[in-house]
Amino acid sequence: MRGWPGALKAGAFYFAAIFALGFVLGTVRALWLTGALGALPAVLVELPVMLGASWLVARWLIRRRMLAGQVLTAAQALAMGGFAFVLLMLAEAALGFLLTGQGVAGWPAAMSTPAGLAGLAGQILFALIPLLVRRG
DSSP: OOHHHHHHHHHHHHHHHHHHHHHHHHHHIIIIIHHHHOHHHHHHHHHHHHHHHHHHHHHHHHHHHHHTTOOOOHHHHHHHHHHHHHHHHHHHHHHHHHHHOOOTTHHHHHHTSHHHHHHHHHHHHHHHHHHHHHHO
């Protein structure tokens, strides 16, 4: 896992691990928390768990590279997070279409709600976490 291909491979793994957790937690949020708390509070309950897991996974991936004698540059950390973010956005759009029939226009509309904006802010932080972990 060297250089830029390694950073993109790490980004794909980062996406997959966090997406899997997000799929489970998102199901719990949609089925139980949203009805009990409302959309925004439900997202705000889920968000710290997702960001904490993102931090742990990114830290594990970056330390794994360091143990192999590979230093992740700031640009590579941004590429890792950016690639994971692009994969996440594509997966979210596909899930919105497949599970709810949400069209191309419906996805940005859902993102413009308070809950959607909170989720988007969390997803942007998810993309930046590899850079933050690298510096920390």
